[in-house]
Amino acid sequence: MPAPEILISAVGLTKRFGNFTAVAGIGFELRRGEAFGFLGPNGAGKSSTMRMIGCVSPPTGGKLSIFGLDPVTQGPAIRARLGVVPQEDTLDVELTVRENLLIYGRYFGLPRDVIAERTARLLDFVQLTDRAGDQVEPLSGGMKRRLTIARSLINEPEVLLLDEPTTGLDPQARHVVWDRLFRLKQQGVTLILTTHYMDEAEQLCDRLVVMDGGKIAAEGSPRELIETYSTAEVLELRFRPDDHDQAAQKIQDVPSERMEVLADRILLYVADGDATLAAVRGHGLEPLTSLVRRSTLEDVFLRLTGRRLEDG
């Protein structure tokens, strides 16, 4: 099997705004056909990285190569091969669904008949065919997101950049978006996405980096990261608020690989959650609730940064 083609590579990539360093010298390589994620809380530098890849933000330092081209001098040629789904919808809400795709297709120099043919196909793909002639303004958040995704595909991009693709959507709308992105991945489109939802990263990403404070804290597949930075199971215990601190003290005697005391819960990282729960009870502690679950990327993030993803 030939080595996978490297589409994007970064070495020491840095972005500063005045005295503030948003991206502090990160390096990564993205391969054709994979779904790659930047996972991290708000302010981790994910969006700044995405904007640099999208050639709308010149790097302050380091090297960035996209399709072997330089984003600063060859931005238009690179952008011609990218699709971008920005964090904030930038649809023209005064135009119709179809007109939004027409305008966007023209930005790429596509002839009208090509745009019309792709528009029909893309609206079908994002389930907006029956809204083609409607104005964008009254569409729901989920529909606007799907339209933004359709718009980003009008130039049949090799790489699709998605900045927080499901932030602000209700659970049902999120699942529709995930399903469409998964289909694109099956069709061979390279996906790059940022997210602060660990379930999104687990569902969609073949490989991801965990970002925090402008740096990459870890890199790997979701499974590799969980295996490296967490245990097979997690025992979550909840006590009465009055007993919380005392229980945390006592549980230190129960063997575990690691213990995290959160404001409302105690997490024990262990190989066998049920056995550990029995051991906790053996120490005379009776939690209000207990839960044995598998480790997730949330646990990886907690381990790497000492904070939870939503805390930002």
Added chain:
Amino acid sequence: MTAPSVVVRPARPAVAGRWAMGGRAFRFWLVNYRRTWQGTIYSSILNPLLYLGAMGLGLGTLVDKHGTGSLGGVSYLTFIAPGLLAAQAMQTAIGESTYPVLASVKWLKTYQAAAASPLRPADLFHGHLLFTTMRLAMNSAIFMVVMAAFGAVESPWLIAALPVSVLTGLAFAAPVDAFAVGREKDQGFALLFRFGMIPMFLFSGTFFPLSQLPVWIRPLAYATPLWHGVALCRELSLGTASLAGAIGHVAYLAALTAAGLYAGAKTYSRRLYV
């Protein structure tokens, strides 16, 4: 059975020359304009009807009774009509270059959407200027037709006032675009209207010759871009233009447009490539 004929069309490259890329951005404004054009045509017709009717005929009968020597011997209507032609170009240009630009970059973010495509910030700037040029040509042409209907034209040279009126507008549109794209709020626009557009409208020779102003303030009026547009439109409409004078006015307006083009390429880039 015959094989289906295949039409091979040369692929249009996604990245093209400056004019082609600006043209794509221009077509964005055209698609948007399709929904609002009718309303703008009505106001483009109504505007000269109101001004020429009220000022030219209404006020004009009063002015004409006192002699029109200082107006060059023509009726007040004939005097102000070409001035108003240039002034409406300024108003059209500033109108197109303020709120629509801020909306594109701040409220709707359609500029940011376009910046993710092969188009460069300068292409978006040029596309908007092309659209403004079209609007200026439309409004100026309509104004001239109404002028002719009022009988406020002395010379067939008025035809040449069409490009002059458009250029007058561009001398405002390019710098104001360059300014507007960098704004976070629309407060600056109120100042621009109050301390830029309205004083120029009133004191740049539109309604009375600058000889009526106190001597010390005249140089200021001669320095305003609107005066150059008003003066040349008027000379063409009255048939009194000289080649040297015309070159001077056009050079001034072209220089201002060029300065705006230079500044806008920078400010658009600074705003969209953060």
